[in-house]
């Protein structure tokens with residue numbers, strides 16, 4: 001299994017390559033990619049070679065071709081349907097966030113248990129009852145779900161999603177979920193970003 | 208400047224060390240830390256040695272002492288006051304999230320421009336008008352702020368925060384903000400997590 005830290009690097013490479021594509025850079029070297037992220041060029045070459053991407057000696061990689069390959073490796077050469085469960089504060093903010101659509105993710109359905117919310121419309125999505133979740137998720141062949149529900153409901157809801165055919169879950173509820181291969185759960189904790197900030201505030205200016 | 212990817216590794220080390228502390232492991236080796244994250248033990252040793260953490264040959268590191276040192280390096284040996292700007296859907300979810308307090312971050316004040324929201328109370332925080340932001344942020348000596356406002360307001364609000372003494376900003380608005388040393392901005396894009404999921408769904412079972 002490819003370690004999480006490698007996947008995070010690949011995503012950062014893709015973001016950098018896409019920026020360079022916009023700026024019209026025809027070629028990119030491992031050194032340029034590495035410098036943008038504070039990495040060792042050797043590591044960048046190793047990561048890309050693992051996927052069969054070999055640059056030309058001295059010229060590096062063709063930017064457009066590298067972007068295409070990385071998008072394909074990441075599964076971003078196609079669009080993905082996403083289900084969202086729990087349309088409270090966080091869920092409503094995620095439903096309205098334009099970033100998901102821009103990166104190829106279409107939230108196509110949303111579910112909640114609250115009678116006041118079921119039937120309401122946010123953006124162009126009608127909030128459905130949890131009773132309909134399995135039927136809609138399997139009919140639409142949805143492989144990814146976002147959980148923005150209270151932690152007490154997290155395990156039961158994720159079990160139902162996995163049984164209905166979902167393979168990947170983005171879990172915001174503060175309860176650590178884990179499934180065995182081939183299911184994948186990413187447990188999100190936004191305090192990680194605050195911890196990065198305090199690291200910088202503590203260490204900038206030292207050493 | 209320490210690269211972002213190194214900081215992210217250190218945070219993951221700390222999380223692993225804290226888990227081992229809870230499990231009562233007295234010693235930890237670089238190999239054990241590395242294996243938990245799919246990393247090369249050499250890299251783990253190099254990262255820790257940069258901060259003067261040298262394990263004993265064959266025995267590794269004392270778990271508790273390593274945890275203490277990592278917390279100190281990350282600036283987590285003290286609590287941090289945080290200001291939140293924009294108490295809409297996302298802001299409300301962040302104000303209620305128990306994870307921040309657990310990791311040492313106290314959101315002590317919140318600001319908004321909407322007359323309907325100013326004066327309201329969420330958790331034990333009264334939503335203040337944006338007119339009072341500079342006064343409260345500098346009086347309370349707040350160094351970190353979270354932006355959960357529309358993108359059109361992001362630049363103007365972050366400039367005001369930096370002038371009022373804030374050093375680190377966690378920006379959720381979809382507009383890329385950048386400041387020069389010593390100010391730090393982390394621009395959050397939650398679609399990164401969805402991209403990790405699609406990578407796994409695409410690559411699990413291959414190779």
Ligand SMILES: NC(=O)c1ccc[n+]([C@@H]2O[C@H](COP(=O)([O-])OP(=O)(O)OC[C@H]3O[C@@H](n4cnc5c(N)ncnc54)[C@H](O)[C@@H]3O)[C@@H](O)[C@H]2O)c1
Pocket residue numbers: 085086087088089090091111112113114117130148149150151153157171172173174188189190191299300301303304305306
């Ligand atoms: N990981 C992070 O960094 C982070 C940050 C903020 C919030 N959160 C978490 O996200 C979750 C949502 O937060 P919020 O502020 O939006 O809460 P909220 O109470 O506003 O929303 C929760 C929603 O889930 C619905 N719900 C409850 N039980 C359900 C079930 N069994 N099935 C489907 N829907 C159900 C509720 O009706 C409500 O609409 C919480 O668990 C919170 O702790 C995590």
Ligand SMILES: NC(=O)c1ccc[n+]([C@@H]2O[C@H](COP(=O)([O-])OP(=O)(O)OC[C@H]3O[C@@H](n4cnc5c(N)ncnc54)[C@H](O)[C@@H]3O)[C@@H](O)[C@H]2O)c1
Pocket residue numbers: 092093094096097098099292293294295296297298318319320321324337355356357358360364378379380381395396397398
């Ligand atoms: N980065 C991500 O992954 C991600 C995910 C979800 C939402 N978002 C972004 O987070 C932001 C908030 O989203 P939301 O759904 O909570 O929106 P929202 O409209 O519900 O909330 C915005 C709040 O900001 C307030 N506001 C507007 N202008 C302001 C100003 N100049 N100063 C202070 N407050 C001001 C509004 O009164 C409102 O309360 C948006 O920019 C959205 O795109 C980002």
